[in-house]
Amino acid sequence: MNISFDIKQFVETFENSCHKVKKKSFSKNEVITNYIEKRNQLCILLDGSADLVRYDLNGNRTIIDHFSKYDVFGEVFYIVSTNNELFVEAKGKCEVLFYIYDDIKKKCKANCKFHETLTELLPELILNKVTNLNMRIELLTKRSIRDKLVGYFNLISSMYLTKSFSLPFSLTDLADYLSVDRSAMMRELKLLKDDGFIEKTGNKITLLYK
Amino acid sequence: MNISFDIKQFVETFENSCHKVKKKSFSKNEVITNYIEKRNQLCILLDGSADLVRYDLNGNRTIIDHFSKYDVFGEVFYIVSTNNELFVEAKGKCEVLFYIYDDIKKKCKANCKFHETLTELLPELILNKVTNLNMRIELLTKRSIRDKLVGYFNLISSMYLTKSFSLPFSLTDLADYLSVDRSAMMRELKLLKDDGFIEKTGNKITLLYK
DNA sequence: TTTTTTCTGTTGCAAAAGCAACAAATTATT
DNA sequence: AATAATTTGTTGCTTTTGCAACAGAAAAAA
Numbered sequence: 305m306n307i308s309f310d311i312k313q314f315v316e317t318f319e320n321s322c323h324k325v326k327k328k329s330f331s332k333n334e335v336i337t338n339y340i341e342k343r344n345q346l347c348i349l350l351d352g353s354a355d356l357v358r359y360d361l362n363g364n365r366t367i368i369d370h371f372s373k374y375d376v377f378g379e380v381f382y383i384v385s386t387n388n389e390l391f392v393e394a395k396g397k398c399e400v401l402f403y404i405y406d407d408i409k410k411k412c413k414a415n416c417k418f419h420e421t422l423t424e425l426l427p428e429l430i431l432n433k434v435t436n437l438n439m440r441i442e443l444l445t446k447r448s449i450r451d452k453l454v455g456y457f458n459l460i461s462s463m464y465l466t467k468s469f470s471l472p473f474s475l476t477d478l479a480d481y482l483s484v485d486r487s488a489m490m491r492e493l494k495l496l497k498d499d500g501f502i503e504k505t506g507n508k509i510t511l512l513y514k
Numbered sequence: 515m516n517i518s519f520d521i522k523q524f525v526e527t528f529e530n531s532c533h534k535v536k537k538k539s540f541s542k543n544e545v546i547t548n549y550i551e552k553r554n555q556l557c558i559l560l561d562g563s564a565d566l567v568r569y570d571l572n573g574n575r576t577i578i579d580h581f582s583k584y585d586v587f588g589e590v591f592y593i594v595s596t597n598n599e600l601f602v603e604a605k606g607k608c609e610v611l612f613y614i615y616d617d618i619k620k621k622c623k624a625n626c627k628f629h630e631t632l633t634e635l636l637p638e639l640i641l642n643k644v645t646n647l648n649m650r651i652e653l654l655t656k657r658s659i660r661d662k663l664v665g666y667f668n669l670i671s672s673m674y675l676t677k678s679f680s681l682p683f684s685l686t687d688l689a690d691y692l693s694v695d696r697s698a699m700m701r702e703l704k705l706l707k708d709d710g711f712i713e714k715t716g717n718k719i720t721l722l723y724k
Numbered sequence: 725t726t727t728t729t730t731c732t733g734t735t736g737c738a739a740a741a742g743c744a745a746c747a748a749a750t751t752a753t754t
Numbered sequence: 755a756a757t758a759a760t761t762t763g764t765t766g767c768t769t770t771t772g773c774a775a776c777a778g779a780a781a782a783a784a
Contacts (some may be wrong), residue, residue: 308621312690329644333712338706349703354595358652366655366656367653368651368652368655369648380641381641381644381645381648381671382645382648382649383648383649383673395542408637423637426637427636427637430641430644431590431591431635431640432642433644434591434640434643434647435591437576437644437648437651438579438592438593438595438647439592439649439656441578441579441647441650441651442568442578444651444654444655444693445578445654445693446576446578446743447740447771447772448772449656449740449741450740458742459548459593463593466730472760473524474760474761475761475762475763476760476761476762483654483655484742485741486761486762487741487742487743487744487763487764487765488740488741488742488743489741490762490763490764491763491764491765492740492741492742492761492764493730494764504748507760507762576754657742658742658770658771659770659771683731684730684731684732685731685732685733686730686731686732694771694772695771695772695773695775696731696732697733697734697735697772697774698770698771698772698773699771700732700733700734701733701735701771702735702770702771703733704734708783716732716780
């Protein structure tokens with residue numbers, strides 16, 4: 305199920321066919337959108353990477369989700385609560401497709417090809433999202449930093465079909481993704497190395513167990 | 515968006531219209547299904563409640579997800595890894611609808627009404643799931659037990675539109691849902707009470723802040 | 725109703741994780 | 755090429771969390 309290709313083709317073909325669809329560019333640290341209930345906006349990240357960031361009432365900033373090419377986001381996926389603000393922030397130069405919908409399941413006009421195809425693609429897009437979210441939850445529910453790291457490495461390893469791989473994002477981002485303190489995570493990585501479970505040079509990891 | 519009604523009607527109407535759909539009953543602690551890649555099974559919980567449980571290689575048991583009436587589950591939503599086993603276990607008497615699909619997006623026969631309707635309902639079903647998963651992730655990414663509890667209470671409070679509510683599940687289950695040690699959570703609840711943030715009698719909570 | 729099981733509430737202690745702070749290395753920017 | 759910014763790696767200390775264990779309350783089963 306290679307969904308990326310479908311989306312790419314979809315976007316290139318229908319980008320200008322619907323007036324409710326807009327493409328915009330962003331540079332580093334710019335706010336792409338914030339989540340406001342009933343704004344009815346669906347966004348597709350065409351290029352670059354971005355973070356879904358939460359600011360709570362104390363001003364604490366947490367990265368809740370990380371989006372990369374062809375990821376889909378927007379407040380449809382979220383129960384927007386009043387207790388914190390949700391922003392999507394560009395991590396570098398980004399291209400984003402915005403789509404304002406009245407009813408996400410319905411076409412805007414009888415002959416609007418964009419909506420027809422979007423409706424067809426949507427279940428797959430969302431299913432893909434569910435899989436990622438479940439994956440993350442499985443990691444987040446692990447009790448210790450060690451278990452989270454090992455669980456994450458196992459996933460990467462089985463995805464790439466190799467015991468040796470480069471991490472797809474920085475260690476700082478990994479700590480955010482696993483929702484643990486970075487220095488504590490570094491300490492645990494060192495212990496995993498000392499205990500002979502992994503080898504690590506820079507962000508290249510080799511699993512030595514099993 | 516009251517999705518439950520749609521599913522209820524859908525199930526009642528088409529339950530017997532497709533030979534690829536089976537309904538089964540389960541009693542407490544029975545295994546409803548386990549997740550096996552490419553089995554292509556979609557399950558709808560018609561009645562009762564069930565848990566998605568992970569057993570890792572050390573035999574540790576963790577509740578990853580909790581399903582209640584009209585929740586949808588199955589390995590479509592999951593990257594099934596080889597490092598742990600995933601079971602869905604009944605928490606009491608359960609009724610489950612099993613649907614084996616070849617291609618989840620396609621009908622099994624030209625005139626199969628069940629599949630036609632399922633295909634229509636699926637995006638909504640899944641979207642509903644995404645919202646729940648995002649909600650849970652937002653809680654799981656909070657740093658402390660206190661933040662998790664308060665975040666959870668805020669969500670319940672804004673859903674029920676009241677500062678005073680009964681918890682929808684037991685404290686033991688809540689600890690599992692937030693993925694924290696139960697006794698540590700109880701301690702934190704006591705502290706929240708002592709600090710005057712909440713009132714608590716049994717599983718009834720009243721928020722005293724804001 | 726009685727018995728059994730599950731859930732709640734509590735505590736002491738040990739282990740793990742978070743926080744703060746800094747230097748070195750790496751990567752971007754000008 | 756020089757400077758700035760970000761990421762990595764490390765450590766000491768403090769706080770939080772988990773673990774184990776137990777008694778009482780509540781709920782379910784016999």
